[in-house]
Amino acid sequence: MRITQGTFSFLPDLTDEQIEKQIEYCLGRDCSIGIEYTDDPHPRNMLWDMWNLPMFDVADPKAILHEVNACRKAFPNHYIKINANDATRGRETVVLSFLVNRPPHEPGFRLNRQEAAGRAIRYTTHPYAADRPAGERYRE
Amino acid sequence: MQTTTENQTEERREVDVGAAAREALIDDMLRQLDAELVGLEPVKLRIRQIAALLLVERLRGQAGLSAEPPSLHMCFTGNPGAGKTTVALRMAKILHSLGYVRRGHLVVATRDDLVGQYVGHTAPKTKEILQKAVGGVLFIDEAYYLYRADNERDYGQEAIEILLQFMESRRDDLVVILAGYKDKMGRFFQCNPGLHSRIAHHIEFPDYTLEELMKIAELMARNLMYEFDAESKDAFRSYLELRIRQPHFANARSVRNAIDRVRLRHAVRIVEQGGRIPQQELARIDVLDVRQSRVFQAASERGEAKETL
Incomplete structure (x- = not known):
């Protein structure tokens, strides 16, 4: 299951050329850019x-x-994203964040049901990948 | 039949070099360079060569004769005040207008910006500066300070190694210009032969002649909205003649300092004179403003100056 986090995530993956244009846009607006990665895809x-x-x-x-x-x-085999931070006074936040890399195979999420008191059901999602220890989650 | 006609057009295909040159505004750029920089013939020659090379390289690319982009790392050597920094500042704009660097911004770095203070501090520091300079020109003034021969545990060597690696592997991303005084740069390169061979363009800045210095003085005065009259021009020329022979003469920088002092004396003269004066007096440099210089007094004491006041 393809995860959809951040801007452009419902589009096909951006090419390097498109990524470069997005970065150029961010730099043009005086944003500073950080790169982050993870292998825990939980939202x-x-x-x-x-x-x-x-x-x-x-x-x-x-x-x-x-x-x-x-x-x-x-x-x-990790998720990698680009964050553009706008330091303008009053804004001071990440203004654009999008994925630039994802593992080749994304197994998706399991829905856990927990039976709670009084016939109530609690739901939680759990990434299949997170069953393995960090760093070994997406070995293909 | 059809293939033969195609072959014929292939042979006869022409390239409009003139149009491409006009489009790249090379002539404008060179003319501006001539107008604003006095003398410096070897420098201008090299810029002309580089401009031509980049233009031809572009045409070759269009014709399908692609080659590796040329390496444009440069080293400027010359005496103090010969215009190294001024030209380096311009170089970024020139290379941008020729389409060699993508942004054309200039990052100025000295030893402080590149070399760290403790183990492991240098590499990230140098890389950060290099990263900022990507797409533009990195100018390292007084580059010989990077390397201290007397201290082998100095971190400068590490900075040089990172610089070298970057210059080699990402040469289409940035241009590095080193600048420094001739003798010190010579010693620096002796200790770092790898650096010497990785820089394609070693440009030496010659000292200015007296005529060129006069032109520079007039240009500087004009930029400051001052004007020499005929007498003060002669006085300034004899001032320069004397000044060149004195120690610590720093070419255009000495001219600038001299003009700054002339401005001081000019201001004092105007204030002391008081009263109502014509407006152009505010711009006119009088012969007295120049003649009061200590250089003349010292010379007349030694009996060197032909004319005394």
Whole structure:
């Protein structure tokens, strides 16, 4: 099951050229860009690992694409996303976030039902991949 | 039958070099360079060569004769005030207008920006600067400070190695310009032969002649909205003649300093004079403003100056 997190996630995966254009747009709006990766695809997992520090004062999208490729090389089977942070006063937040890499095979989520007191049912989702320890979840 | 006609057109196909040159605004750029930079013939020659090469390279690309992009890392050597920094600042714009670098911004770095203070600090620091410079020009002024021969545990060497690797592997991403005084750069390259051979363009900035210095002085004065009259021009020329022979003469920088001091004396003269004066007096540099320089006094004490006041 293809996970859909962040902007453009219902579109086909972006090509490098398209990623570069998106980065260029972000840089044009004075955003600083950070790269993050994870192998825990749960939608409530906000704390992805950072790939180096966010890149401040970078002028050219090629420099960031180079880092994306370095991250892809190190974690070919992880989810990798680009975050563009707008530091303008009053905004000070991530304004664009999109996936730039995903594992080749995404097994999806299991729905767990828990029978609670008084015939109530509680639901929770659980990524199949998360059954294995971190770092070994998407070995193909 | 049809294939033969195609072959014939293939042979006869022409390339409009003139149009391409006009489109790239090369002539405009070179003319502007001539107008705003006095002297520096070897530098201008090299820029002209690079401009031509990049233009031809583009035409070759269109004709399907693709080749590796040329390496444009440069090293500027020359005496103080010869215009190294000025040209480097311009180079970024020039290379951008020729389409060699994508953005044409300039990142200026010195030793402080590249070399760290403790183990493991240098690499990320250098890489960060390099990353900022991608798509533009990285200018390292006084590059010889990167390497300290007397201290083998200095982290400068590490910065140089990262720089080298970057210059080699991502040469289509940025242009590195090193600059420094001739003798010190020579020693620096002796210690780092790898760096010397990876820089294709070693450009030496010659000292300015007296005539060129005069032109620079007039240009500077004009940019500041001042004007030499005939007398003060002569005075400034004899000032320069004396100044060149003195120690610590730094070409255009000394001219700039001299003009700054002339401005001071000009201001004092105007204020002391008081009263109502014609407006153009505010722009006119008087012979007195120049003649009051210490350089003349020292020379007249030694009996060197032909004319004294």
